[in-house]
Amino acid sequence: MPRDLLRSAEHRLVLPPIDHGAIALMVEAVTGGVPTRRLDDALLRTLDIGDLPVALRNVRSADDGIDAIARVLSQKADYLESGPSLDELHGYGAARDWGLALAQDLNDYRAGRIDWSDIDNRGLLLSGPPGVGKTSFAKALAKSARVPLVATSVAEWNSANYMSGTLQAIREAFSRARAQAPCLLFIDELDGISDRTQIRGEYVQYWTQIVNLFLELLAGVEERPGVVVVAATNHPDRIDAAVKRAGRLDREIAIEKPDVATLDRIFRHHLGAETLPDISLAPVALAARGRTGADVESFVRRARGRARRGGRELLLADLMAEVRDDAPQLSSDDRRRIAIHEAGHAVACRALGFHDAIVDVSLSDAGGLLVMTQQITGCSTLPQLEAMLTVILSGRAAERICLGEASIGAGGRANSDLERATTIARDIEARYGLGALGPVLVDVSATDLLIPNGLLEQVAKRLRAAEERARVLLEDHRKQVEAIAAALEAEGYLAGAEIERLLATAASPSTPNSEGRR
CATH class of the missing domain: 3.40.50.300 (P-loop containing nucleotide triphosphate hydrolases)
Structure with missing residues (x-):
């Protein structure tokens, strides 16, 4: 209130909150009777004057009035x-x-x-x-x-x-x-x-x-x-x-974009329990990887419209058509290659002690993705960073071992395997004080690898060494790579626990030697 208006007021009245006595008087005024019970204290604190005409419009007895007020207040949040x-x-x-x-x-x-x-x-x-x-x-x-x-x-x-x-x-x-x-x-x-x-x-x-x-x-x-x-x-x-x-x-x-498992639950939420009740939604969740909850809501709405115009019930194919939006599907050869690539990452994670960090691995029309929780912190050491480089480049190594050559899928875009590996190798040399330059910090960006002189060569040497470590490691674990790749190619999604089970059951005979080398 304006200060001068308050100064000019001759009287200031403070109205107390509505209490049980006021409730009883209002109920008596409407019904003519005195209620024999009181409103719960917790409900009373949520009451405002606008709730009373809603609650008391059709009551006949005093206690019915108390019940009506309690019912309106209990349901109040449902209308907020x-x-x-x-x-x-x-x-x-x-x-x-x-x-x-x-x-x-x-x-x-x-x-x-x-x-x-x-x-x-x-x-x-x-x-x-x-x-x-x-x-x-x-x-x-x-x-x-x-x-x-x-x-x-x-x-x-x-x-x-x-x-x-x-x-x-x-x-x-x-x-x-x-x-x-x-x-x-x-x-x-x-x-x-x-x-x-x-x-x-x-x-x-x-x-x-x-x-x-x-x-x-x-x-x-x-x-x-x-x-x-x-x-x-x-x-x-x-x-x-x-x-x-x-x-x-x-x-x-x-709030990050949802992972595949969360997308599955979001699809189910928007579909409801009655639509496709016995159908797994994993395929559409995989196809929608990288999309948001708002996208899922839109997919479901458009799929319902597609089914309605076709005069039939909603099908999984309707959802898949909306998610893919006429995008080309992976060929069987490409799907096999990507599955091998992601299997290489998963096997290297476990062999190098990162198996607890694996969240899941998935395969969709957009490509493959291994999700892991391992992060670089201020306590990371050079052996740990080199192990991370080995894991990142193990996808290329797996392709070379199982298919004879690597594809360009590990590079060519932001946040690709090569982009992440190059960043870590560059930082080892120029920012972390663990490379050939010694304990110095050089402010360089991704486009400045030639400054200082020789940095690019050191980064490339470190990356070649990491890929060679990955190749030797996966040669010893080829049976596990093939087992993970086959399961991923068939299912499209493997949770961390399933990956661990497959790796354990498909352990190669040469595992003890590789474990000793680790």
Whole structure:
């Protein structure tokens, strides 16, 4: 309220929240009777005045009135947001865990079991590529927490006329959220607010005022009790660093594109239990590898339309046709080669001690992919890096052993085997202080391998040595390579446990020698 308006008021009345006595009086006024039982305290805390006419419109007795109010309040969250709750969604990983913990905290806060200051999950920056479900996450979180969702976006703020309109739109978004607390304030496209360190020219003052106001409202977390802020962005690197400081959006979680197993569950979610109930969805999940949950929803919707226009029930072929979108399928020879390539990676992982890191391996029309959790950290050593190089180049080595020559599939694109291996070998020489140059750090990019003189030769030498190690290793484990390749070619997908089982049962007679060399 404006300060001077408050000063001019002769009286200030503070209305208490609706209590059990007020409920009893309203029920008596409607029914003419006095209720003999009370509303549950936890439900009473969720009640607002608009719930009463909904609940009491057709009741005949006082106790029926209490039951009607309880029923309306219990079902209240079902009308806040449509769609699934958070525990029904798949592929959100750490974001889902964060959201479920927040939902429990908000339920406890609304019930009076904890204070606002006890809730630690009060701000989240959600990042990820388009289509991974950031907006769906916010809706599902609001439904799970049984609170209203106040949704806005930076694009909406910037659509206002002049800077004053943008500032007012930001204030109104936070004001709406405070009025509905406890609630979730969702801000989409947060990267639309510029990073002050990157602003230049005539727009510096304009954006600085907008960013400063946003930071002020974010920092006033104690002045907006019950309001949790979740912001989404496709470009977390463009967010002003001050937005991520403690007390603001101090938790950042990235949502990745779903893996094959998660895509399988997402397809099932959108199809429902009644559609294709006994049909495995693994083939379409494999074909959709690299796509998002939004893509899956679109595939299912278009496949239903295809079946409806054909006057028949939905078939797996309808889904596959939408996913492939007339893309060419792998020939049998190409499928065999890719299966051998990925089998080489899997066998090398196990032989070099990385078997616990294998998540899965898959084969689709887009190619093959081995997913593993092994990462380079500050504690990685030269032997560990060389083992990773061997694993990365073992796909080419497997092709040479089983098919006589390697294809170009290991290179030619970003994030290919050769690109990743070259980056690691370059960093060993120029950044990690473990190469021929000794303990120095040379700032080079991927296009600067010729500087300093001799770096390219050292990188190539290291990569040739890694591929030779892979060749010797897989020669000793050829039977395992062929077993994994055959299973992958037939099934299209192998989980980590299945890979381990196949490797164990197909152990070659020369395994003890290779184990000793390792």
